[in-house]
Amino acid sequence: MNGKLIIFSAPSGAGKTTIVKRLLEKYTDKIAFSISASTREPRAGEVDGSDYYFISKEEFLHRIAKKEFVEFEEVYSGTFYGTLRSEIERIWAQGKAVIFDIDVVGGLHLKRKFGEHALAIFVQPPTLDVLIERLRGRGTDSEDKLRERIEKAGKELAFAEQFDVILKNDDLEEACKEASALVLNFLNR
Numbered sequence: 001m002n003g004k005l006i007i008f009s010a011p012s013g014a015g016k017t018t019i020v021k022r023l024l025e026k027y028t029d030k031i032a033f034s035i036s037a038s039t040r041e042p043r044a045g046e047v048d049g050s051d052y053y054f055i056s057k058e059e060f061l062h063r064i065a066k067k068e069f070v071e072f073e074e075v076y077s078g079t080f081y082g083t084l085r086s087e088i089e090r091i092w093a094q095g096k097a098v099i100f101d102i103d104v105v106g107g108l109h110l111k112r113k114f115g116e117h118a119l120a121i122f123v124q125p126p127t128l129d130v131l132i133e134r135l136r137g138r139g140t141d142s143e144d145k146l147r148e149r150i151e152k153a154g155k156e157l158a159f160a161e162q163f164d165v166i167l168k169n170d171d172l173e174e175a176c177k178e179a180s181a182l183v184l185n186f187l188n189r
């Protein structure tokens, strides 16, 4: 174990990707993003090898068999997401901390695995209704997929207390400021 991990987890639509991207712009020399593997289709503007490694289900299953994942999950029915061990090693080799944008169960899994080397942050939307509004506003998911995300979000909100910190994301600027302080404090520990 030779580095640190910063985990951002939340229900879909809470705003973790938005916050993580801001942190990455601000602290390029200190942190780098763990690019997950996913079997979902890329959204408009998403880049393979930058947002995700977009791979087929067949390849994902093959990589599970080869034990390449530190954690993985079928986050939505038929759609797999996972953290590659090689990503963590790649980033630690650069002398940086790894920053994750992963779902709640995956986040808790990493926290249990890496203990005090990890800071696990739960991004909390003001209310479930606001989260639904944000997801709809993002306009990336079909009505069916939205329903699945919203149903899962309702259950995931109950996991907040199991994280090291709950970060409220009401006003985005405030949330980013608080996220910066949490990250710097953890890195300087």
Ligand SMILES: Nc1ncnc2c1ncn2[C@@H]1O[C@H](COP(=O)(O)OP(=O)(O)OP(=O)(O)O)[C@@H](O)[C@H]1O
Residues within 6 Å of the ligand: 010, 011, 012, 013, 014, 015, 016, 017, 018, 019, 134, 135, 137, 138, 169, 170, 171, 172, 173, 175
């Ligand atoms: N504080 C905020 N106020 C208003 N809109 C926000 C705020 N934070 C994020 N958003 C918007 O809400 C939408 C969802 O945010 P984002 O994609 O970052 O969520 P997420 O938690 O990463 O979701 P997913 O898990 O599906 O990737 C985006 O359109 C984003 O611009």
Ligand SMILES: Nc1nc2c(ncn2[C@@H]2O[C@H](COP(=O)(O)O)[C@@H](O)[C@H]2O)c(=O)[nH]1
Residues within 6 Å of the ligand: 010, 011, 012, 036, 037, 040, 071, 072, 073, 075, 081, 082, 083, 101, 102, 103, 104, 105, 106, 107
């Ligand atoms: N357990 C994991 N969850 C992950 C990983 N990478 C992303 N995610 C989470 O999946 C959902 C859906 O993401 P989207 O990009 O399709 O909106 C979201 O909660 C992500 O944070 C991972 O490697 N492991």
